[in-house]
Amino acid sequence: MSVEGGARRVRGNDYRVLRPPERCTPELRVSVIIPAYGTQDKLDLVLQGLARQTYPAELTEIIVVDNGSSPPLRLPAGSSARMVVCERPGRAAARNAGLAEATGDVIHWLDSDVVLTPGAIEAHMRWHHAAPYLSVTGYLRFTSAPLPGVLPDDLEAAFEPADPHAWLVGLVERTDGLTNNPVRPFSLHVGGATSVSARLVEAAGPMDDDLILGQDTELGYRLYQAGAVFVPEPRARAYHLGPTMRMRHQERIDRVSHAFVADRIPAYQWLRTHPARRWKVPNVTAVVDGAAGYEAVRATVDALLASTVADLSVVLVGPWDTLERDRRAPLKDPNLDLVLVHGHYEHESRVLLAAEERVDPSVPFVLRLPAGWVPGEDSLARLLALARGEGLGLIQVLLAETAEEVVSARLERVSALARARIVAHRGEALDDVVEDVSGVRWVVGEEYGFGSGPGEIVGRRAAYKARTQAEAEAARLAKEAERLRAQVAKWRDEAARWRRSTVELRREVGTLRRELHVARRGDGVRAVLTRRMKRVLTKRTPKG
Template identity: 40%
Template sequence: MTTEEGHVAGDQVRPRIRHNDYSPLAPAPIGGWRPEVPVSVIIPAYGGQHRLDLTLASLAAQTYPAHLTEVVIVDDGSAPPLRLPQIRPENTRIVTTADGWGPGHAVNTGVAATDGTVVQRVDADMILHRDHLEALLRWHHLTDILVTIGGKRFIEESPVTAAEVHEAVTGDTLTRLFDPEKTIPSTTEMTILRLDGMRSSKNPYHVCTGPTLSLHRTLFLDVGGFDTEAQRGEDTELGYRLAQAGAVFVPDLTARAVHLGLPAQQRDRGATVRTVEPYLAHRVPLRRDLRKERGRGWRVPYVEVVLDVAEASERVTRAAVNAALDGSLPDVAVTLVAPWSALPSGRHPVLTAPGFDLRMLRTGFADDPRVRLAEDVPPSATPVPFRYSGPVDVPLAPETLERMVKTVLDERIGMLVVTFPDGRTATVERTEAVGRALRLARPGEPRADVIRQTHGVRHGPADAFWPSAAEPPAAPVQAAAPQKDMRSAMAGLTEARGPAARPRAKRSWVRRLRTAIRTHYRIHP
């Protein structure tokens, strides 16, 4: 396989999928292939024994091989405790939760108790058609960077037995038991159809709202599993982190299922939305509609600004940090990289010990939650969706960061590299592109080469983003004595008020005064 197509990692072929367009993948036809990958089906459950019995009855009739399937029901504190019914898959057991509750915590518990290559989540009120697992699992035989999502339709619960469900699923006659005309399609399914199976979606993780979802165990563990603090919205939040890790989302509506009961949005849409929005606002920065309060601080920032300050002065560093935090784009965090652990601690000569500027920076920013001191930075900014890195002595102009991020979004690129007149560069990386590159790159292959294939890389001059980029980059931080600079500026203004300058408009004089003041405080923050 060529570099443009992908490479082989172990037994897995990892194609260079562009954005979320998984069209190059060709899954085997249902019923016409030989499954080989073990799957662990995790069912979080709280009460509802009868519904669980129906779910297990449908799982017992799946076309995916029984010897490759294990089913774990995670009893999340049911009273009375859940029990195993007579009709169930061969390898089925119950585990219980501890030290927590909620669906995310329950799924994490189930994953920890299993060892299948693929993790499949199924809710305890789902009835799966006979080839549901097979339809989703065939994709995971192609590559290990996929998240597959099955279809579902809601229906009001009717009095059926587990035996009737098992017989209907086995005979592929489930539509006789549950009339398709009476089912309600999910909004997720309608979104999938509208966006060409999410191939053209800019944020395909939004379809991670259904209770039937599967992915490789390694991918699930790499992102840390579900957030156990969430009681609603945990699937969307997991989907967001999976996207930042480079996952490709594949909805397969041939994996059909019936969801017993009407969707929560129909029961009380207002309360459902209000419950989820504050949680997602803190953890999914791409939901800009949820972050309308510019003065707020958020758990996950929108952009991380990384500055190497090991050789920079305190004054230069402070100017760069202030410029990053005071720009037109809110919701920014700064990481200052330096050998902080090498600085003296405990008893030491405060005025003469090495690293005076770094020690002052450490003290000055130690209690600022927007600034982090680090010896190095991980290759990915996840879960932060964008990372900027550039010279510390070229402070960001007020709109620079916003312009660069907007360019990345508008052009759907994975990396924007701008070059200053002196040859140095500044970069904005899209975290999801970096995450995918880290998974796809061969040993020694430049990360940017992979990003160019999967998302695109753009190069351009800095003057498109820095209004004063035509000047030498060091100009904004060069300084003389404060009094001298201000006296010089004021002297120029005084001369401008003489006879030779009288014909000039008053607005011109005011503009020059403002410029002098801004110049002074930019040089001497």
């Protein structure tokens, strides 16, 4: 997806630089897609709400998708909408059926139980006139009011009191309106009240109808990967007629959704708690030249596979389809190094041998690393932490520098490069645009653990031995600590006995002083002193 001559640049998700006008001259067409299953009474109200929109009717296309209703849904007399039938069950399939019929510049997803206030679509479209790579979400309010037969003019009087979309409002408030480098801005993409640039949808692809739940969020993630900016628009207000399924069964919905979206959305790292398993969409893909020599390629790839970032895949680019193994004289094969690389990694599940670069567009980060350069076990984890912490779109890793050349690796954030391609002017260096939309940082490879040549790979057995030794040392230290605690307890008891003896001795001395004061004669004093001192020395001195 590209825009001729470039477009206004948003850094991160800070859409405030766009400053759309309060009123714009409408030029863009919008396709409103409504998947529906039953509930004819609610659909009638939704269509009545669309008929009252302030955005021009001649620029608004309404597509209702009947998703197998029995009896079939019907359009009210005089409605400008058209009906599409989708036999495949599921809201995602229905939305895709409507999407296939849509002709607008903007796709507006709308549920069949969501009534828009009159200015809602206009509030969405003013943003789309400001930039061609936006996903705009309106504010839903959930009403339990009885359904009117005909939509009244005063929606507030008919549907209030109503509850806000608490989760959406909370997300927006926690992230300063989604502008402060939020981790998952795509979570704003909800199918009931979101509009998206049709070019973005084309770049990201349709909804994943293999998913049972979570399709809206998963598409939002792919839109993010395609360069989308996510905008909450409070003036695009709507009433949801009754609670959602999630509101009624949140824990059960999450249980089902999380089981599937973890495989497809790497940003949900908190769902990827297994330390070693593979996921459908890895968090990082490393691209390495597979034709750079067997030893160099193996040193790099083996180090990547031993990284503490296990959620990783490697693409080895080379002319693999041209190989013809000479089994009679393998040592004379001119492509021997290619044959060795191919044979060494052919059955490694995390390595793809490809004739040209092939990276899943849903992968959030791509590492481009010259063969022969070896990352340390924590190198990639540290680079990812830097990229996420500062919202960087590109990290350049300086590996070596001479008067003739600079050797570097690149960690690219796929979404940032996609955004840069959308807004770049013709002939402009893409890295310069990435600096504008996300940020670029140079780091020294040596400081991040990169080296040249093969290093020692710590495998599972070595890691197990190290862990066993650490556990044995921890047990020894625990025993020593227990012994010292017992000794300290003994010393505390001893000190307590001495403190008690000191108190009693002071008490005896005080008594003695009083008796001496009473004694009048020298013989009396001597007798008292002798008697008391014998008592103190024999009865109060601690033993041991």
